Each structure stands twice: as C-alpha cells, then as structure tokens.
Amino acid sequence: MPPTARWRFALFYLCYYAALGAYTPYFARWVDALGHGGYVIGTLLGLWYGSRILAPPLWTALLQRSTQPGRWFVAGSALTLLCFAAFTVTDSALGLFAVMALFGLFYNALMPQFEAMTLTALGPRVSEYGRLRVWGSVGFLLAAGSYGVLLDRFGSAAFPWLTLPLLAAMLVAAIPHRHDRPPGHAPSMADAGHLWKRPGVRRFLLVALLMQVGFGPFYVFYTLHLQAHGHDGVAVGALWAVGVLIEIALFWQAPRLIERFGAPRLLAACLAVTVLRWTVTALYADSFAIMALAQATHAFGFAVFHACCMRLIAEYFPGRRAVAGQSLLYGFSSGVGGVLGAGLAALMWERGGGEWAFLAGAAAVAVAWMIHALRARPATVSSPPPQ
Incomplete structure (x- = not known):
C-alpha cells in the first residue's frame, strides 16, 4: 500500500475514534445534565450496544446488493452525522431513544465495513494493520483527554455541538474511500x-x-x-x-x-x-x-x-x-x-x-x-x- 493510501485509512481511523472518544466518556454526562436518571442513561446505552448486534449484518446485506459499496460507506457516514445532529433538537426521553436507535444503527455499521476495506487494501501485508489502527487510539485519546475541559468551559449542554465537528471530519475522511471495496464475500455467523x-x-x-x-x-x-x-x-x-x-x-x-x-x-x-x-x-x-x-x-x-x-x-x-x-x-x-x-x-x-x-x-x-x-x-x- 503506497504512503498516500495509508494516510487515507489512518485518517478515517483517527476521525472515527475521535468521535467515539467524545461520545463514550461524556454522553452520559450530557444526558444527566438534561435531568434524566440512571435508567434513561442505561436504556440509551443499551440501545447503542443493541445496534451493534443489528447494524453490521443489515448493512452487509445492503452492500452485497450494491455495485458501489464505497458510496454506501460515504452515505452511512453522512447519515451518522445527520442522526447525531438530531440530538441538538430533542431532550425528552422518547426523543433521545428514537435518535439513539438511528444514530447507533448507522455509526456501528461503519467500522466493520471499513475494517474489511482496510484488510482488502492491505492484501498480503496484513501485518501493517496495527500501524493504521493505532491512529484510532490516538484520536480517542485526544478527544477523551480534552473534552472534559471543554465541557467544564462551555457547559455540558454543549456536548452535541462540540461532537458534531468530529463527525463532520469523519464524513470528510470517508469521501476518499468512495471507490473502495470490501471482500467479495463476507461470511456470516x-x-x-x-x-x-x-x-x-x-x-x-x-x-x-x-x-x-x-x-x-x-x-x-x-x-x-x-x-x-x-x-x-x-x-x-x-x-x-x-x-x-x-x-x-x-x-x-x-x-x-x-x-x-x-x-x-x-x-x-x-x-x-x-x-x-x-x-x-x-x-x-x-x-x-x-x-x-x-x-x-x-x-x-x-x-x-x-x-x-x-x-x-x-x-x-x-x-x-x-x-x-x-x-x-x-x-x-x-x-x-x-x-x-x-x-x-x-x-x-x-x-x-x-x-x-x-x-x-x-x-x-x-x-x-x-x-x-x-x-x-x-x-x-x-x-x-x-x-
């Protein structure tokens, strides 16, 4: 894989996990600031993890019918950004549940597809995977380490607005992969x-x-x-x-x-x-x-x-x-x-x-x-x- 291609993959890992680094540590803090209790927070995160069961196989079934899976990858990134933006206009428990269900469905479908695209691009040089994936950990580190300070400065209510730019950057990083392809056949469970x-x-x-x-x-x-x-x-x-x-x-x-x-x-x-x-x-x-x-x-x-x-x-x-x-x-x-x-x-x-x-x-x-x-x-x- 040429250096320019490696950076394309490293950049998406960086942006994807940077958004996750803002979301995972601080989403509960935001929901708590909205006045909701532990049951609402737990249910929302339960929906998040539940989407990890449903999203990959549903998305894989869609991709197998497509002649341009890379474009669906970009579309999924755009829908992730759009769904998360809906968190800025609702604060009721039911509204949060509905947004979370859609956001998790798209966001959790992206990485399995991208992992397959990465391994396809690496081919026999699969040992280089760690050098690409480590940028995801760097992105998570930068966001998780800094967003606590930002929320102290701007208030917990700013959480969705501070996270949207990271998801927008993820969408931009996805665009160069619009012509990429995962393996021809992805075995199921x-x-x-x-x-x-x-x-x-x-x-x-x-x-x-x-x-x-x-x-x-x-x-x-x-x-x-x-x-x-x-x-x-x-x-x-x-x-x-x-x-x-x-x-x-x-x-x-x-x-x-x-x-x-x-x-x-x-x-x-x-x-x-x-x-x-x-x-x-x-x-x-x-x-x-x-x-x-x-x-x-x-x-x-x-x-x-x-x-x-x-x-x-x-x-x-x-x-x-x-x-x-x-x-x-x-x-x-x-x-x-x-x-x-x-x-x-x-x-x-x-x-x-x-x-x-x-x-x-x-x-x-x-x-x-x-x-x-x-x-x-x-x-x-x-x-x-x-x-």
Whole structure:
C-alpha cells in the first residue's frame, strides 16, 4: 500500500475514534445534565450496544446488493452525522431513544465495513494493520483527554455541538474511500456451522460476554462516578487519557506476552486484574492517584484481553471460518454483553450509585474468571479435520 493510501485509512481511523472518544466518556454526562436518571442513561446505552448486534449484518446485506459499496460507506457516514445532529433538537426521553436507535444503527455499521476495506487494501501485508489502527487510539485519546475541559468551559449542554465537528471530519475522511471495496464475500455467523459445538467455544464466548458486562458501569457511568466524588473535567479527561495511553503501548507488546505466557493463562490474568480494578474504582474513587493506577490496568482489561480473544478466536475458527468467528464474538461480547452490562449498570446505579454499579461489574468479571478457570481443555485448541 503506497504512503498516500495509508494516510487515507489512518485518517478515517483517527476521525472515527475521535468521535467515539467524545461520545463514550461524556454522553452520559450530557444526558444527566438534561435531568434524566440512571435508567434513561442505561436504556440509551443499551440501545447503542443493541445496534451493534443489528447494524453490521443489515448493512452487509445492503452492500452485497450494491455495485458501489464505497458510496454506501460515504452515505452511512453522512447519515451518522445527520442522526447525531438530531440530538441538538430533542431532550425528552422518547426523543433521545428514537435518535439513539438511528444514530447507533448507522455509526456501528461503519467500522466493520471499513475494517474489511482496510484488510482488502492491505492484501498480503496484513501485518501493517496495527500501524493504521493505532491512529484510532490516538484520536480517542485526544478527544477523551480534552473534552472534559471543554465541557467544564462551555457547559455540558454543549456536548452535541462540540461532537458534531468530529463527525463532520469523519464524513470528510470517508469521501476518499468512495471507490473502495470490501471482500467479495463476507461470511456470516451462520457460516460458523458445527464449530459452535466445538469444545471450549461456548465457554469462551460466555467469558467474553461477562467481561463486557463487567465493563458496563465503566462505559456508562465512569465519568459521572468520578464527578460524584469531586473530580473536575480536567481530572476526568486525564484519567480517560491514562487508560488509552497505556492501552496503545501494550497493544504493541501483546503478541510477545501471548507467545511467552499463552493466551489462556494471560486471559485469566486479565480477568483477575479487572476484578481488582472495578473493586478499587468502586471503593476509592475519591483518590485521583488510586484511580490513575486503576486506569493503568485498562491495558490488561482491554488491550491484552482483546489480543488474547483474537488469538483464541483464530484457533477456534481457523481459515475461512475466521470472519464468522469474529462476527460471533462481536455479537456476543460487544452486542449482547454490552446491552446486559448497560442494564446492570443502570439498575445498580439507581440503587446504590457508582459503588454498587462497579462492585456489580467486578462480580460479573469474577464469574467470568471462575468459568475460565474451570475450562476443561486449557491447552491450545487443535485444528479441525479438513472440510
């Protein structure tokens, strides 16, 4: 891939995840400022994660009927911007639900298509993927680290207006890809076939789902939890930035760690560290220093855990089944796990605030650790016989 083409892909990753870096940490703060409680916030984020289940297959079905999928990619980016703009004209719960359903449907459909376009463009040089994807983490870092200060300066009500320019930049970054194409055939989850019944697959997917449930309080209420314990926008932005900075660093080291310790053993360590992280976040949120140390473990709970999942999914779903396995993992963890995590977080937040919410997250991950520890076959999964 020539340097000019690499920058086209890097730029879209940067803009897409910059918008996500504004949305993920601060959307709940905006909804809370509108006067809505934890149940509304949890339902809105539940709709967001639910769209991750529906959007990719619906969008894929549309693309497979199109002779110009790249133009649909640009159209999806434009519709994402248009739907998010509707947040500026509604503040009722029903209005927010309707806008979220449409916004999530388009926004969450973009990245799976773009990932496929990226891998197609890289061809045999797939090892260069990390050098492109890291710009997404940079974009998330810049937005998450700065928007707390901006919202302190302009007020929480400015959130949608401050985020719109990032989505507009994403649309501009999408335009050069209007002629790009994903692979000719994108296998669906149904293509996984009998592999669903292979030893260890369902246990692994359940562990991934519960890990995402445990992250529910973090993605939905972390910013509000910190604010409730006296941290201002500068501190909140800095804590989000700490997590992403170390995440970027450890993403590069994850393959070496997996080669040295093995994915199953490293996965168990990630689960144990995350249980400790959510417990500390629940009980010691008053201390910026302790929260910074807790955020530093995000590199294990997200970066290394994700890398382990990718290694295991490649073993469980080898060869041409890999995309089907990715879809299955995405639907279970980010989709179903995200919905359940948002719901659990909302319920616990309303009953006992951030302490209860994060302790519930710790409990969900503790269950995941026990399920993983009791796995029947901890060794590397053998390849299936040729089909």
